Structure formats: C-alpha cells, structure tokens
Amino acid sequence: MTSTRPDPTLQTLLNNHPNLSYEGDRGLVMDGTSLTDLATQHDTPCWVISADTLRRRARALQDAFRARDLPVHCHFAVKAQDHQACLTVLAQCGFGADVVSGGELRRALAAGIRARDIVFSGIGKTDKELELAIRHQIGQINVESVEELHRLDALARKMQQRARIAFRVNPDIDAQTHSKITTGRAEDKFGIAHDAIPALYRKTMTDMPGVELVGLAVHLGSQMVTEGPFRKGYERIAALVRTLRENGMSVTDIDCGGGLGIPYRDEQAPPPSMLADVIADTLGDLGVRLHVEPGRWLAAPSGVLLGRVIDVKEAARRFVIIDAGMNDLVRPAMYDSWHGILPLRTPEDTTGGDVVDVVGPICESSDIFARQRHLPPLKKGDLIALLDAGAYGTVMSSTYNSRPLAAQVMIDGQRQALIRRRQTLDELLAQETIPDWLTTP
Numbered sequence: 001m002t003s004t005r006p007d008p009t010l011q012t013l014l015n016n017h018p019n020l021s022y023e024g025d026r027g028l029v030m031d032g033t034s035l036t037d038l039a040t041q042h043d044t045p046c047w048v049i050s051a052d053t054l055r056r057r058a059r060a061l062q063d064a065f066r067a068r069d070l071p072v073h074c075h076f077a078v079k080a081q082d083h084q085a086c087l088t089v090l091a092q093c094g095f096g097a098d099v100v101s102g103g104e105l106r107r108a109l110a111a112g113i114r115a116r117d118i119v120f121s122g123i124g125k126t127d128k129e130l131e132l133a134i135r136h137q138i139g140q141i142n143v144e145s146v147e148e149l150h151r152l153d154a155l156a157r158k159m160q161q162r163a164r165i166a167f168r169v170n171p172d173i174d175a176q177t178h179s180k181i182t183t184g185r186a187e188d189k190f191g192i193a194h195d196a197i198p199a200l201y202r203k204t205m206t207d208m209p210g211v212e213l214v215g216l217a218v219h220l221g222s223q224m225v226t227e228g229p230f231r232k233g234y235e236r237i238a239a240l241v242r243t244l245r246e247n248g249m250s251v252t253d254i255d256c257g258g259g260l261g262i263p264y265r266d267e268q269a270p271p272p273s274m275l276a277d278v279i280a281d282t283l284g285d286l287g288v289r290l291h292v293e294p295g296r297w298l299a300a301p302s303g304v305l306l307g308r309v310i311d312v313k314e315a316a317r318r319f320v321i322i323d324a325g326m327n328d329l330v331r332p333a334m335y336d337s338w339h340g341i342l343p344l345r346t347p348e349d350t351t352g353g354d355v356v357d358v359v360g361p362i363c364e365s366s367d368i369f370a371r372q373r374h375l376p377p378l379k380k381g382d383l384i385a386l387l388d389a390g391a392y393g394t395v396m397s398s399t400y401n402s403r404p405l406a407a408q409v410m411i412d413g414q415r416q417a418l419i420r421r422r423q424t425l426d427e428l429l430a431q432e433t434i435p436d437w438l439t440t441p
C-alpha cells in the first residue's frame with residue numbers, strides 16, 4: 001500500500017475491469033447494474049458479486065486448457081469465496097471444489113458439487129474432518145505430512161474404506177509473492193519435502209491398505225504474477241513423477257494448485273493461457289489427469305465492496321472516512337494490499353482529484369484502504385466501490401468493533417438478489433449467554 005509507484009489512472013483501472021464502466025446518471029455500472037441503485041436499496045457496506053463475471057472467468061479458464069487439449073479438472077478454491085450462490089454458479093460451469101475444512105466440504109456438497117469432484121487440502125485436518133471426507137468418498141485428499149498419512153490410513157481402515165490420496169509436495173520454491181501468502185518454501189508449514197517423497201510413496205503403496213495413492217499435489221502461493229515459479233514448481237513435480245515411475249510406482253493424477261494472480265494495481269498479471277502453456281510444457285506429456293485449484297483469479301474481479309463516506313476529516317492529511325472497515329475487507333490491513341477505489345458517481349474530471357487517505361471506522365491504525373491516493377474529489381455521503389473484493393473478502397470478514405457482517409448481493413444480467421442479508425446486532429447478541437452466577441445474587 002505504501003509505495004512510490006504512481007497510482008494507476010482511473011482509466012487504467014477501468015481498462016483492467018471490463019465489467020465496470022461509467023454510464024452518465026447511473027454512475028458506476030457493473031455488468032449492467034447501477035451500483036448506486038444497489039447501495040441505495042441495500043445500504044452500505046455492501047458486497048456485490050456478479051454471476052456473469054464469475055461465469056465468464058470460469059469459461060475463460062476452461063477454454064485456456066481446452067485450447068491446448070489438456071485434460072484439466074478445475075476445482076474452485078472455496079476459501080476465496082464460499083457463498084452457496086457462487087459455488088452454485090461454478091458447479092453449473094462444471095467446476096469441482098478445493099476445500100480446506102469440514103465446513104467447506106459441507107458447503108461444496110450442499111451446492112451440488114459431486115463428492116468425486118472435491119479435493120481436500122489443508123495442513124490441519126482433524127480426525128472428524130477426515131472421517132467426513134472418507135465417508136463421502138471424495139475425489140482426493142491431499143496429504144500434508146507423514147503424521148496425517150498415518151492418521152488417515154488408520155481411520156480409513158477402521159471405517160473399512162480406502163481413501164484416494166495425493167501427497168502435497170513442498171518443492172522449496174519461492175512463489176515471488178507476498179511472504180504471508182507464500183506456501184512452497186521449505187520453511188513454510190505446507191506439504192511434504194520433495195526429497196522425502198520417493199521413500200514415503202513406496203512405503204505407502206506397500207504398507208498402507210487404507211489409502212489409494214494416486215499422485216502428487218503442489219501449491220506454491222497466491223497472487224503469483226510471474227511465470228518462473230509456476231514453471232520451476234511443475235518441473236520439479238515432473239521430475240518426481242519420472243523418478244517414481246522409474247522405480248515402478250504409479251502416478252495417475254497431478255494437482256497443480258491455484259495461485260494465478262490478478263492486476264489489483266498495475267501488475268502485469270499473466271492470463272490463464274500462460275498457466276495452460278506452462279502446465280502443457282512441464283506436465284503435458286506425462287499422461288496423467290491434471291487438476292487446478294484457482295480461487296482469486298475467478299472470484300476477485302467478480303466482486304466489489306460498496307461503502308459510503310461518513311466524513312472528510314481535514315488534519316495533517318485529508319482523511320476520507322468510510323463506513324466499510326477492516327472488519328469487512330481485511331486484506332489492506334493484513335497484507336498491505338492495494339485495492340482500486342472508484343467513486344460511484346460519474347466523475348466530472350477523471351484526471352485531477354485530491355490526494356487522500358481512505359480509512360475505515362475501526363479503532364486500529366491499520367484500518368486504511370488507501371494511503372496518499374489520487375482520487376476524484378469525495379465528500380460526505382458519497383459512495384465508493386473497493387475493487388477486486390470478490391475473493392478473500394466476505395470470507396475473511398469479522399464482527400470486530402461489534403459491527404454486524406455486511407449484506408451481500410448477487411447480480412446476474414437483469415436480475416439481482418440479496419444473497420446474504422445484513423446481520424443484525426440482535427443476532428450478534430443472541431449468540432452470547434451470561435452465566436447465571438453473574439446475575440443472580
């Protein structure tokens with residue numbers, strides 16, 4: 001967020017977001033729907049997600065693999081956006097799911113995703129969660145450690161079942177992204193060290209009747225915008241597959257993970273065709289079933305967070321205080337991440353503007369959405385959109401400062417629906433009980 005790079009112009013932001021445009025009195029329009037109308041109808045803060053954009057991006061990703069004749073099964077990373085309506089859209093596009101908890105597994109099944117199209121990743125799966133996965137005979141469990149492998153094998157045998165598994169490999173490669181969303185270095189908690197895989201693979205095939213080991217999985221990190229780490233990671237996996245096969249072990253499935261980034265600011269984020277090319281180059285000739293687990297690339301540009309200016313405070317800086325906070329969208333506070341901000345009213349002048357800090361109402365100094373940003377003039381009562389909020393937005397929000405979870409609206413062509421009503425304070429309070437001994441003398 002704090003950087004000397006110049007801010008992209010409003011026009012650059014619009015070019016990077018073809019689903020957004022200004023239409024005179026209707027102001028900022030997303031896939032045909034006036035965001036001002038939605039903010040007026042549903043109040044702010046309010047999340048808006050476009051089913052159209054989600055579908056378009058899902059198809060673009062599938063087309064990129066199809067164009068290269070790659071047999072890739074796409075699993076949406078539910079952690080990025082877990083709303084049932086979004087999962088339904090993606091299920092209808094033929095997507096499976098990548099889940100990381102029993103809760104996400106239940107969500108994927110409830111949205112109509114077939115158990116066999118579900119992959120279960122995650123570093124700390126409890127026995128209960130593993131049992132749920134085994135009971136539903138899901139497509140694949142990505143095992144993250146020897147310890148988990150032993151638990152899973154014992155559980156499956158006890159249940160007289162066989163769990164389909166892959167080993168998540170830690171290839172010790174730097175994804176060249178934010179350190180907090182990097183997962184494939186040796187010091188990261190994820191996966192099994194790549195040099196430990198061959199011995200463990202053999203032992204599993206011979207000594208563990210509770211599991212059916214089908215292959216390998218890798219996920220290097222998120223918001224990756226360079227080709228190099230993808231290529232290096234998949235080359236390492238391909239080399240492992242060859243070693244395993246030379247030693248008589250069977251590998252039928254490779255899960256390439258997620259990670260494809262987007263241009264939040266001015267990043268030269270590569271398109272899905274880059275990913276398809278790299279997978280084709282590195283893994284295409286192995287004759288395996290391929291899987292990917294994208295989250296952000298599909299969902300982030302499909303959603304915005306709408307907020308309203310509470311006050312413009314003139315102090316050492318000009319602070320534009322909005323009614324959305326880090327409890328709604330935590331990414332800027334957590335990763336110093338940069339989100340585009342557009343006024344909903346059509347700006348008279350798209351070149352000028354004020355240099356402001358856009359901040360939320362939370363009592364934390366990190367509750368800042370933009371520092372020293374050039375924005376068209378904003379005044380009390382104005383509405384704004386925070387862009388690329390469709391992934392890792394709603395799912396990471398909290399009720400910090402006793403702020404109820406915001407409303408969420410889905411738009412789809414001419415249609416719109418409130419898909420999550422705003423939480424009420426009564427609902428927040430209703431979850432709590434006061435022990436009798438505190439109130440009875």
Ligand SMILES: Cc1ncc(COP(=O)(O)O)c(C=O)c1O
Pocket residue numbers: 077080098121122183219221222223224257258259260293294295296297
């Ligand atoms: C195992 C796994 N798969 C997929 C994803 C989705 O990543 P992204 O949203 O960057 O595509 C993640 C999150 O980084 C993950 O940990």
Ligand SMILES: N[C@@H](CCCC[NH3+])C(=O)O
Pocket residue numbers: 079181222223331335391392
């Ligand atoms: N929550 C992160 C992404 C984490 C990906 C999880 N493996 C973000 O908002 O960028």
